[in-house]
Amino acid sequence: MNALIRESAADFQIVFDDPWRIAPEEEAARQSLPKGAWLYPLALWQKEEALIRARGEAFGLWLYPDTPPAALEALKARLADFAVIALDFPVFTDGRAYSLARLLRERLGYAGELRAVGHVLLDTLLFTRRLGFNAWAMSERQKVEDALAHLQSLRQSHMMRHPYQ
Amino acid sequence: MYRYNPDDLALIRERAAQFRAQVGRWRSGVLRDDEFRPLRLQNGLYVQRHAPMLRVAVPYGMISSAQLRRLASISRRYDRGYGHFTTRHNLQLNWVRIEDVPDILDELSEVEMHAIQTSGNCIRNVTTDPLAGIAPDEALDPRPLAEILRQWSTLHPEFAFLPRKVKIAISGSVEDRTLAWYHDIGLRLDSGDKEPPTFSVLVGGGLGRTPLRAQIIRRHLPWRHILSYLEAIVRVFNLHGRRDNLYKARLKILVQRLGLAEFSRQVDAEWAHLKDGPATLTEERYQRIAAHFHPPVYRTLAPQAVQPAAQTHPDFARWLARSVHAHKVPGYAAVTLSLKAPGQAPGDITAAQMESVAALADAFSFGEARIAHEQNLVLADVEQGRLFELWQAAQKDALATPSVGLLTDMICCPGGDFCDLANARSTAIAHAIQTRFADLDTLFDLGEISLNISGCVNACGHHHVGNIGILGVDRQGEEFYQITLGGRQGSAARVGKVIGPAVPAARVADVVSGIIAVYRRERRPQESFLQTFERIGSAPFKPCLRADDAKQHAGAVA
Numbered sequence: 001m002n003a004l005i006r007e008s009a010a011d012f013q014i015v016f017d018d019p020w021r022i023a024p025e026e027e028a029a030r031q032s033l034p035k036g037a038w039l040y041p042l043a044l045w046q047k048e049e050a051l052i053r054a055r056g057e058a059f060g061l062w063l064y065p066d067t068p069p070a071a072l073e074a075l076k077a078r079l080a081d082f083a084v085i086a087l088d089f090p091v092f093t094d095g096r097a098y099s100l101a102r103l104l105r106e107r108l109g110y111a112g113e114l115r116a117v118g119h120v121l122l123d124t125l126l127f128t129r130r131l132g133f134n135a136w137a138m139s140e141r142q143k144v145e146d147a148l149a150h151l152q153s154l155r156q157s158h159m160m161r162h163p164y165q
Numbered sequence: 166m167y168r169y170n171p172d173d174l175a176l177i178r179e180r181a182a183q184f185r186a187q188v189g190r191w192r193s194g195v196l197r198d199d200e201f202r203p204l205r206l207q208n209g210l211y212v213q214r215h216a217p218m219l220r221v222a223v224p225y226g227m228i229s230s231a232q233l234r235r236l237a238s239i240s241r242r243y244d245r246g247y248g249h250f251t252t253r254h255n256l257q258l259n260w261v262r263i264e265d266v267p268d269i270l271d272e273l274s275e276v277e278m279h280a281i282q283t284s285g286n287c288i289r290n291v292t293t294d295p296l297a298g299i300a301p302d303e304a305l306d307p308r309p310l311a312e313i314l315r316q317w318s319t320l321h322p323e324f325a326f327l328p329r330k331v332k333i334a335i336s337g338s339v340e341d342r343t344l345a346w347y348h349d350i351g352l353r354l355d356s357g358d359k360e361p362p363t364f365s366v367l368v369g370g371g372l373g374r375t376p377l378r379a380q381i382i383r384r385h386l387p388w389r390h391i392l393s394y395l396e397a398i399v400r401v402f403n404l405h406g407r408r409d410n411l412y413k414a415r416l417k418i419l420v421q422r423l424g425l426a427e428f429s430r431q432v433d434a435e436w437a438h439l440k441d442g443p444a445t446l447t448e449e450r451y452q453r454i455a456a457h458f459h460p461p462v463y464r465t466l467a468p469q470a471v472q473p474a475a476q477t478h479p480d481f482a483r484w485l486a487r488s489v490h491a492h493k494v495p496g497y498a499a500v501t502l503s504l505k506a507p508g509q510a511p512g513d514i515t516a517a518q519m520e521s522v523a524a525l526a527d528a529f530s531f532g533e534a535r536i537a538h539e540q541n542l543v544l545a546d547v548e549q550g551r552l553f554e555l556w557q558a559a560q561k562d563a564l565a566t567p568s569v570g571l572l573t574d575m576i577c578c579p580g581g582d583f584c585d586l587a588n589a590r591s592t593a594i595a596h597a598i599q600t601r602f603a604d605l606d607t608l609f610d611l612g613e614i615s616l617n618i619s620g621c622v623n624a625c626g627h628h629h630v631g632n633i634g635i636l637g638v639d640r641q642g643e644e645f646y647q648i649t650l651g652g653r654q655g656s657a658a659r660v661g662k663v664i665g666p667a668v669p670a671a672r673v674a675d676v677v678s679g680i681i682a683v684y685r686r687e688r689r690p691q692e693s694f695l696q697t698f699e700r701i702g703s704a705p706f707k708p709c710l711r712a713d714d715a716k717q718h719a720g721a722v723a
């Protein structure tokens with residue numbers, strides 16, 4: 001797994017030992033889930049919220065691109081409980097998570113870490129950054145140092161202009 | 166027209182630099198082909214049959230003489246000295262090299278041009294009326310809103326990777342000259358001098374494989390809410406449009422699948438959150454953009470009902486009848502510069518012609534021109550007293566073909582000579598028909614007929630809405646053509662009907678001759694082709710497809 005880039009107060013940082021992993025969906029594997037930092041796919045969360053909370057550790061949410069917006073709206077009051085929400089890009093051209101991200105940030109007020117995972121390329125940093133993502137698990141073949149430099153260069157970029165400007 | 170501010174300019178320069186870096190990463194293998202492809206498409210770069218093709222945007226069709234000159238020099242330096250105007254205010258360069266494209270984009274940026282979102286699954290170049298701002302039937306100049314739409318859609322982060330492309334047209338006049346009914350989203354100003362102006366929003370139109378007329382999703386949308394309402398539509402599309410099947414991914418398919426009522430309900434649910442939010446347009450912003458489109462300083466002129474030179478120059482009289490359009494300012498006229506000269510592929514323009522249009526625009530029309538979706542150019546602000554002078558000058562570079570609106574003013578895609586998608590060589594068919602109907606007396610006698618040719622079902626030549634539509638299809642490796650009749654553009658736009666089985670390429674011109682012969686036989690005095698077709702239906706035209714019938718017209722000079 002590639003290193004993570006995370007936005008921090010004034011800059012971006014490469015995180016080499018990010019602990020967050022997707023929780024296994026198979027029931028057997030979950031019975032013996034060790035302590036850790038787990039991202040729970042939404043369906044799993046919906047089914048086992050009480051059990052997950054009872055583990056007494058921080059938890060995150062994993063969203064596939066076909067997540068119905070209504071399911072997120074139903075979670076509105078509890079979104080702040082997630083330390084991380086990861087939006088999955090099975091291919092970088094699947095833009096559904098772009099709308100989901102905007103909903104999470106603008107409508108549902110989620111202020112925590114919004115992470116892009118999967119097929120995350122240098123070329124989509126511009127869009128995801130503008131949509132309020134603040135962490136990126138870059139695609140395996142993407143040099144993290146280049147992605148970091150790119151994110152830093154976007155600070156000055158006119159391409160960051162707001163569409164309503 | 167709109168002039169870029171330093172931020173606009175910086176944006177397109179950065180975009181060009183970003184593309185240069187993407188080309189570099191692709192060439193060094195960092196970006197795979199399947200990764201580079203969507204990225205290059207979003208910058209208008211296709212890889213075609215013989216060479217890459219670069220599609221340059223001419224947003225809502227407005228172009229300056231300086232831009233035309235630059236396009237001419239680019240086409241000479243990086244291409245083969247010509248370009249092709251499409252039906253959506255774009256100029257295509259058909260013979261560029263990928264490694265040159267970053268330099269071309271840099272050169273374009275110097276004249277405030279780019280190729281951003283001229284392809285790819287994003288919001289495409291916004292189109293409007295070539296007579297915007299000057300048409301007598303116009304209540305609101307649509308260009309300030311078109312520019313606002315351009316700025317909004319350019320690199321809109323949420324809508325960078327939609328299920329499929331979204332084409333938007335905006336019209337501010339009574340008669341629709343934007344083909345709004347066949348766009349994914351059409352905005353048509355509501356009639357009546359409403360203040361503030363309101364729009365009807367049309368949704369789910371499109372040609373291509375599944376031609377569907379748009380439906381009215383909302384009437385009386387106040388102009389301030391255009392962006393928030395469009396965001397609601399495009400968001401519903403982004404989340405729910407199909408991504409598993411390219412051919413079922415367009416917005417029109419989603420609207421069809423959900424039905425207008427349900428689609429509208431979902432849009433309204435989104436809009437309830439977005440309405441009156443930050444996307445709401447302000448008067449201040451509108452006025453800031455509209456200032457770029459204030460009318461030029463017209464002279465006070467007496468309207469000129471008669472052109473004296475027309476008495477002595479019948480060719481000029483013909484050109485006047487076809488190429489000159491009414492203007493809302495007395496003493497002025499709009500003029501179509503035709504790109505349909507015999508022997509020229511429809512929409513093609515040489516570098517010399519681009520420079521010639523630039524010179525004519527400078528001399529006659531405040532240095533600006535427009536691109537019409539019929540693949541012609543328009544000079545919008547010509548003094549009536551100088552029409553004869555303009556006609557004489559325009560003839561020199563074959564820009565005064567007097568066939569505007571007649572049978573040989575065809576709309577035609579580049580076809581199989583260039584395009585990877587095409588099944589058929591549409592321009593060869595266009596050429597055969599042009600040759601067949603070269604006689605101006607005949608053309609004028611036939612009156613207004615639109616003929617549209619597409620080389621494949623993607624319908625870039627808008628064959629569905631031609632009075633006569635010709636579609637190239639593949640029959641076991643052979644080029645065949647399917648004929649439709651009765652299509653039309655405009656406010657009452659609709660698609661034509663297929664009149665029978667496809668015919669081989671060699672027979673198409675004969676079939677068209679046959680169709681024209683039926684019209685001449687059946688028409689009543691003053692009746693247009695379309696009116697005759699409406700009255701008699703397609704039955705009398707069906708025999709034209711038969712080999713023995715076509716034979717009668719073989720080689721006929723109509």
